[in-house]
Amino acid sequence: MRYKSADQYYRGRFGRKIYRVSLDIGTTCPNRDGTRGEGGCIFCSAGGSGEFALSYEDIDSAISRVSGKAGEGAGYLAYFQSYTGTYCDVSYLKQCIDKVMAHPMILGVIIATRPDSIPDDTLDLLASYNREFPVFVELGLQTASDVTAERINRCYRTEEFVAAVSRLHRHNIHVTAHVIIGLPGEVVEDMLDTVRLVVDAGCEGIKFTALYVLRGTVLAQMYERGEFDVLGMEEYFDIIDRALDLIPGSMTVFRLTGDGPKNLMIAPLWTNNKRQVINYINRRFG
Numbered sequence: 001m002r003y004k005s006a007d008q009y010y011r012g013r014f015g016r017k018i019y020r021v022s023l024d025i026g027t028t029c030p031n032r033d034g035t036r037g038e039g040g041c042i043f044c045s046a047g048g049s050g051e052f053a054l055s056y057e058d059i060d061s062a063i064s065r066v067s068g069k070a071g072e073g074a075g076y077l078a079y080f081q082s083y084t085g086t087y088c089d090v091s092y093l094k095q096c097i098d099k100v101m102a103h104p105m106i107l108g109v110i111i112a113t114r115p116d117s118i119p120d121d122t123l124d125l126l127a128s129y130n131r132e133f134p135v136f137v138e139l140g141l142q143t144a145s146d147v148t149a150e151r152i153n154r155c156y157r158t159e160e161f162v163a164a165v166s167r168l169h170r171h172n173i174h175v176t177a178h179v180i181i182g183l184p185g186e187v188v189e190d191m192l193d194t195v196r197l198v199v200d201a202g203c204e205g206i207k208f209t210a211l212y213v214l215r216g217t218v219l220a221q222m223y224e225r226g227e228f229d230v231l232g233m234e235e236y237f238d239i240i241d242r243a244l245d246l247i248p249g250s251m252t253v254f255r256l257t258g259d260g261p262k263n264l265m266i267a268p269l270w271t272n273n274k275r276q277v278i279n280y281i282n283r284r285f286g
């Protein structure tokens with residue numbers, strides 16, 4: 001295999017296959033409520049990128065949704081996926097983590113968040129939990145370019161990402177960067193620069209996704225006005241191929257691409273055909 005996959009990483013760390021249990025803890029996002037910005041990132045759907053998540057209160061149902069395919073001996077990580085998973089009072093975050101960790105099948109937590117939403121008390125909480133069980137933080141970087149960041153209304157500067165990674169690393173917290181390939185106005189070299197920044201920041205993991213155009217987003221309006229085009233499947237994986245050359249063997253590639261909510265997907269439609277995409281990945285990178 002050309003890269004260290006999530007499965008390889010998890011088997012090395014937990015000695016078994018691991019499934020993520022997507023959960024929503026009811027937070028919103030500082031880029032939606034006016035604290036950092038309004039309207040959110042232009043690609044972000046009304047569900048805050050957590051369309052597949054169930055409430056953390058309903059952890060049993062969330063586990064049953066994945067346990068059917070998991071089989072005997074699998075382990076589970078609670079994944080706070082929706083919106084900004086640390087954008088709440090620290091005592092509430094503690095309550096949510098305690099609730100999911102009380103479940104005997106949950107081995108650790110993954111929290112998707114923004115680099116500007118990890119105040120010191122939250123970091124201290126995560127650091128103390130990280131001494132008891134694995135805590136993973138996923139930061140939505142999308143791009144290293146502040147120009148593109150402005151275009152997509154990310155509403156934080158890339159230097160805030162770099163600073164957040166180093167604060168998390170001071171507490172040995174595993175950090176994965178979420179990166180979008182194909183953002184409007186970017187050329188391939190910009191996308192590779194994003195990967196270089198993630199590597200230079202020392203992130204332990206990276207997650208790629210092709211830019212999706214989802215119904216109801218500002219991006220959808222731009223797409224309908226013909227302001228940019230989405231990547232074809234081959235074109236997308238040609239860029240991923242070059243990105244993989246930049247990634248050290250110690251870094252885990254948690255995802256080569258994702259699949260968005262089908263009911264909202266406008267383009268690129270190849271991402272809806274999960275089986276075809278997986279077969280393609282296995283042939284080309286397996």
Ligand code: SF4
Nearest residue numbers: 029040041044048083
């Ligand atoms: S920071 Fe995340 S949740 Fe907030 S608008 Fe952007 S993508 Fe959506």
